[in-house]
Amino acid sequence: MKKASLNDIAIHLGVSKTLVSFVLNGRGKEFRISDDICQKVMDAAKEMNYQPNRIAQGLRTGKTNTIGLIIADIANPFFGKLGREIEKEAALNGYSVIFCSSDENPEKSKQQIAMLQQSQVDGYIISPPMNSEPQIRALSKGRTPFVLIDRYFADIETNYIVVDNFDAAYKATTHLLKLGRKKIANITVNLDLVNMKARTEGYKKALTDNGILVDKNLIKVLPFSHESMDISLAITELVGHKEDLKADAILFSTSKLGLNGIECISALGLKIPDDIAIVSFDNADAYKICVSPVTVVAQPLQEIGKKAVNIILDKINSPNGTPKFQQYTLKTEFIIRKSCGY
Amino acid sequence: MKKASLNDIAIHLGVSKTLVSFVLNGRGKEFRISDDICQKVMDAAKEMNYQPNRIAQGLRTGKTNTIGLIIADIANPFFGKLGREIEKEAALNGYSVIFCSSDENPEKSKQQIAMLQQSQVDGYIISPPMNSEPQIRALSKGRTPFVLIDRYFADIETNYIVVDNFDAAYKATTHLLKLGRKKIANITVNLDLVNMKARTEGYKKALTDNGILVDKNLIKVLPFSHESMDISLAITELVGHKEDLKADAILFSTSKLGLNGIECISALGLKIPDDIAIVSFDNADAYKICVSPVTVVAQPLQEIGKKAVNIILDKINSPNGTPKFQQYTLKTEFIIRKSCGY
């Protein structure tokens, strides 16, 4: 069964494709095409199972109704959930989305941006990896709108949506302090990312505000493509000797770190929260059913997804609208579970 | 900065766009275009940051280098990981993928298929919801290749990749029996899906093969859009009274069920595996750090993803190749952890 085109319908009905196009785009009334003909066209379209060729429409109109999404890894539940929200909001507006996982690798994201560009996407939603400034700067020279999520670059003016990482880390650390923890560690990944940096800064500020000196040995910065091994090592250094724990609490800056970390902690025979208290960024499902359910900083994923899509739509519909850039710093939610001893 | 087209380069260089097209498609040698001109064209393309318009190419060639993927929910880690493998394999072959989450809703998948059709995807990878037979049947009337994953319809001849669910459930149940469990329950979702049905069948067969009567009260079938409430209820019915446990083990047919189930079990104050043993399908990350790490049936996600993409590519490249349909039933891996008492 071959696909039917506009022209096939036109020929079948003995009218012009102009007319068919008008009717099928719901502009029949506008051009005062008789109800009779309108009906005939619509019937024929249905009968021939006409599916408009979006690619031809795209070439002609310059709009593809497609959004490109670049995140670190769709298999990471944080990005999976976020991706889902973006897909949902896009679909509500008739847009589809092309998913790309960059693995935090700027080479990959660069290639993915090029590919999306070639695909003529109408907009991009990007969680930019480290060292991808040049790509983002190049993008902002173009006409296609984009919004950065999860992180942004302070020295490039763009649309962005992030959360208040500093504040969240500050509160999480303060929570631990209030519960009497003194030797609070922070395990994080490469600090060149503004969001990660803010988390550690918030952690430090909470300590100093409470008269505690920041101990560099308690801050473990892992490479981005960390393996369980790296985390094992970090944890062992922090809590290796039960008799002489260097740390009595850990703030994990990502859930990937936290989940691996908890596995190590359990393996070492340490009890959460008795021996060591835990707080983590991101509300992974696993945290709910952990040995002791984990207190977390939850991000408003639905809001981020919705806003991201709507910023793109705004810009598509009024490219020169005000404000020139939309920038949001959203609040996080602090969910207290058992892992800190309340 | 406006995008440069083939024609822009041609004009800039004072040659025809035919020539530019040949060179840029690496067919310069083939048409014996002088190295000198080739170089000039390539330099100009780079200088003008030429990006081929894939949409125009698509319209002309009938190939979009895009695959459409329909799964239940990209936020579900099982599908997230699978989606990632598919994305990876597709990218290796120069294809991008449009992700669609159907929520197991045939209305949605129908609409998504139509949308992908209109987008002129070169192939589909689909995890078809219940009651989507008509859509799949319609698809097989068309010329675009597709492969079903995770499930298939016995009465429609298609490409598919599934796992041996019967065998996996049989082994999991046998494992529990060997460890002395007698009252093994199965919590699953709507049985109209062939994969879910096979899991319960394997479970039943293992029981009867070991001389145990199947007790219908021990099989809980939840609606597809189940909530924690439903699971709570099911669990309570099975293990509600500690003095008189109806079940001493549970086989969960999906990890979503299992994760929620474990939460309930913990809430009821029951110990795993002492009071109740647990086995689950799908190797969710959370299962590794559970109160007691969960014994699981793991699916070969990478293999599924790779095969799915390659079946599509095969069919694109030789539409009439043999075999007419590629059908795989892959083996699962049984990973023994603490939740059954070994």
Place this chain on the structure above:
DNA sequence: CTGAAAGCGCTTACAG
């Protein structure tokens, strides 16, 4: 009210 025609950016027979 309706149709002929141009054109979006490519690729590819065809001609020379």
Place this chain on the structure above:
DNA sequence: CTGAAAGCGCTTACAG
């Protein structure tokens, strides 16, 4: 070796 031309399937000024 290189170019003029057709055409993929649409939309949309323009003309009548």
